[in-house]
Amino acid sequence: MIRDTASQDTVLAPRRSRKPLWLAAGAAALALLAYAGWQFKDQLGGGASVSRARLTLATVQLGPLTRDVAAEGRVVAANAPTLYAANAGTVALAVQAGDAVKAGQVLARLASPELLARLAQERASADALKSDWLRAQADARQTRAQADAAVQTTALALASAETDLARQSRAFEAGAAAGMAVDQARDAVARARITHQQAQQALTLKDDATRFELAAKRQAHERAELQVADLVRQQDELAVRAPVDGQVGQLFVADRSSVARDARLLTVIDLTQLEVQVQVAESFARELQAGMPGEISGNGQQWQGRISSVSPEVVNGEVAARLRFAGAQPEALRQNQRLAVRVLLDHRERVLSVARGSFVEESGGRWAYVVQDGSAVKRAVRLGAQSLTQVEVLDGLKADEQVVTSGTDAFKGADRVTLIP
Numbered sequence: 001m002i003r004d005t006a007s008q009d010t011v012l013a014p015r016r017s018r019k020p021l022w023l024a025a026g027a028a029a030l031a032l033l034a035y036a037g038w039q040f041k042d043q044l045g046g047g048a049s050v051s052r053a054r055l056t057l058a059t060v061q062l063g064p065l066t067r068d069v070a071a072e073g074r075v076v077a078a079n080a081p082t083l084y085a086a087n088a089g090t091v092a093l094a095v096q097a098g099d100a101v102k103a104g105q106v107l108a109r110l111a112s113p114e115l116l117a118r119l120a121q122e123r124a125s126a127d128a129l130k131s132d133w134l135r136a137q138a139d140a141r142q143t144r145a146q147a148d149a150a151v152q153t154t155a156l157a158l159a160s161a162e163t164d165l166a167r168q169s170r171a172f173e174a175g176a177a178a179g180m181a182v183d184q185a186r187d188a189v190a191r192a193r194i195t196h197q198q199a200q201q202a203l204t205l206k207d208d209a210t211r212f213e214l215a216a217k218r219q220a221h222e223r224a225e226l227q228v229a230d231l232v233r234q235q236d237e238l239a240v241r242a243p244v245d246g247q248v249g250q251l252f253v254a255d256r257s258s259v260a261r262d263a264r265l266l267t268v269i270d271l272t273q274l275e276v277q278v279q280v281a282e283s284f285a286r287e288l289q290a291g292m293p294g295e296i297s298g299n300g301q302q303w304q305g306r307i308s309s310v311s312p313e314v315v316n317g318e319v320a321a322r323l324r325f326a327g328a329q330p331e332a333l334r335q336n337q338r339l340a341v342r343v344l345l346d347h348r349e350r351v352l353s354v355a356r357g358s359f360v361e362e363s364g365g366r367w368a369y370v371v372q373d374g375s376a377v378k379r380a381v382r383l384g385a386q387s388l389t390q391v392e393v394l395d396g397l398k399a400d401e402q403v404v405t406s407g408t409d410a411f412k413g414a415d416r417v418t419l420i421p
Helices: 019-043 113-173 179-237 358-363
Strands: 049-051 056-059 061-077 082-084 089-093 106-111 239-241 246-251 264-269 274-281 293-298 301-315 318-325 338-355 367-372 375-380 382-386 390-395 402-406 416-420
Touching (some): 056 338, 061 382, 061 390, 089 113, 179 239, 274 338, 318 338, 338 402, 358 367, 358 402
Antiparallel strands (some): 061 274, 061 338, 082 264, 089 106, 106 239, 246 264, 274 318, 293 301, 293 338, 301 318, 338 390, 367 375, 367 402, 375 416
């Protein structure tokens, strides 16, 4: 047999393992580090850290602040009347879109058979009324002649009765006539006087009645003449004429088409009075007023202008405003041509301001992040007037301080954020 080494082995007592102690110590150290990390995070307002490269910084400065509105505008005619059909009928166009026209030039003609028929009827009625008026005048002259003859006849009878009374009175005084004859002659004079007075009154009444009748006939004739004149005016308006010198704009109807009364026919553009219309955001439009200065530029040129009108209506969050050229109107401008417009709202020399950024909208102008000792610290601020590039600082910031103007959405609203170079 081969002998083994069992006789040489020594039995040792089991040793106690320290691995659990090391594991417990490591866990305690990790817990302590985690607690310290959370404390440090609380001190930094969330423990966030953001690279500077992701942010836009601006320095608060004391200097001039210019508030203006810049927009793209289009050339429009200050005077571009739209012409309408004065009556229903068939339209015949005499011009085409883009034709140059002069004031008073016929642009289109309307044919209205109904209007022509009414005009002929009214003229015939006016002629008939005129004939009635003339006939009434002739009848009045004849009636007055008869009444005047009756007055003269009664006057002659009165004079004859008075002569007879005088003769009978002398005869009675001479004893050649009886008193009864004198009384009869006196009664005849009284009857003749009454007849004469009645004839005169009849003549006066006849004159009054004739005057009223002739006036009624004349007024009826004049009324008919006025109706004829109005129809003649409507007939003349069937010829559509240009109200101003300019150019034919848009045609709304086709040639030889039937149109209704008051239908749109065409527009005439007065190219001697052009304006520039811009659409301005509602927030800036509140400050726009007529007379404000502005600059108009295009085609490598620049012109001065002034706001002529501001629309009172807001459409899709915008307000339409028009600018008129301050000096002589530039040449070679066309309808709907695009031009750049800048309107000066306000200018102040010494204003504490900072570059405008997304922080204005995100915070509503109530706070901003200021760079201090390598961190961005949230601070309450109060902002004022705003321009396209600058915003006025009323409170909370000082000159030469740096402010994070954009990229603050990564801060998640933390009070302090570490900036990584």
